[in-house]
Amino acid sequence: MAEHMLKDKVAVIGGGEKNLGGLLSKAFAEAGAKVVVHYHTSQKEAEETVRAIQDAGGQAVSVQGDLTDVASTRQLFDTAVDTYGGVDVAVNTTGMVLRKPILETTEEEYDRMFGINAKAAYFFIQEAGRRLEGHGKIISLGTSLLAAFTDGYSTYAGGKAPLEHFTRAAAKEFADRSISVNVVAPGPMDTPFFYPQETPERVEFHKSQAMGNQLTHIEDIVPLIKFLATEGSWITGQTLFANGGYTTR
Numbered sequence: 001m002a003e004h005m006l007k008d009k010v011a012v013i014g015g016g017e018k019n020l021g022g023l024l025s026k027a028f029a030e031a032g033a034k035v036v037v038h039y040h041t042s043q044k045e046a047e048e049t050v051r052a053i054q055d056a057g058g059q060a061v062s063v064q065g066d067l068t069d070v071a072s073t074r075q076l077f078d079t080a081v082d083t084y085g086g087v088d089v090a091v092n093t094t095g096m097v098l099r100k101p102i103l104e105t106t107e108e109e110y111d112r113m114f115g116i117n118a119k120a121a122y123f124f125i126q127e128a129g130r131r132l133e134g135h136g137k138i139i140s141l142g143t144s145l146l147a148a149f150t151d152g153y154s155t156y157a158g159g160k161a162p163l164e165h166f167t168r169a170a171a172k173e174f175a176d177r178s179i180s181v182n183v184v185a186p187g188p189m190d191t192p193f194f195y196p197q198e199t200p201e202r203v204e205f206h207k208s209q210a211m212g213n214q215l216t217h218i219e220d221i222v223p224l225i226k227f228l229a230t231e232g233s234w235i236t237g238q239t240l241f242a243n244g245g246y247t248t249r
């Protein structure tokens, strides 16, 4: 079913320059998609990702933007439409983490965390819903902390929690155009995003909570996102926990 393949489709990847988003941009391009690589501050990584895709014979452009500013989100999708004629798949890998007790968290930190993890995620889904072709796919990145009973991550897990509700509502509202909308929720993932919030002892604890005593790797998550963007099109309104059985209480 061609509508569920990536070949010749257009994919917008929020945070598509590095780490999980960077690998995803390359994997989508390898499957034949034209990729719009969004980045925030990491211009060099965005250029490297676009160059790697082009060197491998694929098509990609990069677009800078602070997605807490809704105008930037609109401009990102404008670029996709202007450059490639439409959008079929939108994956938002942006996010920001903070591990801090509630009693020490400032108003500014709360606003920053909810700005990128909740507000930007909402307007990314809204703009994708406006721009996607029929049979489109919208995928947002949550966290396995959505199912955890733990301390310290109130503004991170709390900021990502609304994603599940945004996603269910969008799945219903966009269903008449056969657009699927889902959240992928990795466990603690081996990227530079994770380590600054944790002590070496806690990293070992997180490893001990998953199969094989290891963290989630970006290579574990990319195939799942690809699946949702292709053959997994009948899955919608769901949060898929992909964490090697990681639990924390």
Ligand SMILES: NC(=O)c1ccc[n+]([C@@H]2O[C@H](COP(=O)([O-])OP(=O)(O)OC[C@H]3O[C@@H](n4cnc5c(N)ncnc54)[C@H](OP(=O)(O)O)[C@@H]3O)[C@@H](O)[C@H]2O)c1
Residues within 6 Å of the ligand: 014, 015, 016, 017, 018, 019, 020, 021, 039, 040, 041, 042, 065, 066, 067, 068, 092, 093, 094, 095, 096, 116, 141, 142, 143, 144, 185, 186, 187, 188, 189, 190, 191, 192, 193, 194
């Ligand atoms: N690593 C983990 O342990 C883990 C576990 C579960 C879920 N996740 C989720 O997985 C996703 C990808 O994480 P990752 O590990 O691959 O780390 P990452 O590359 O640092 O991903 C976060 C992305 O969000 C971007 N971003 C932050 N603030 C932004 C803003 N205001 N506007 C636009 N973009 C902004 C970052 O760009 P800049 O760096 O330039 O600001 C970066 O590209 C995130 O949503 C994260 O919450 C991560």
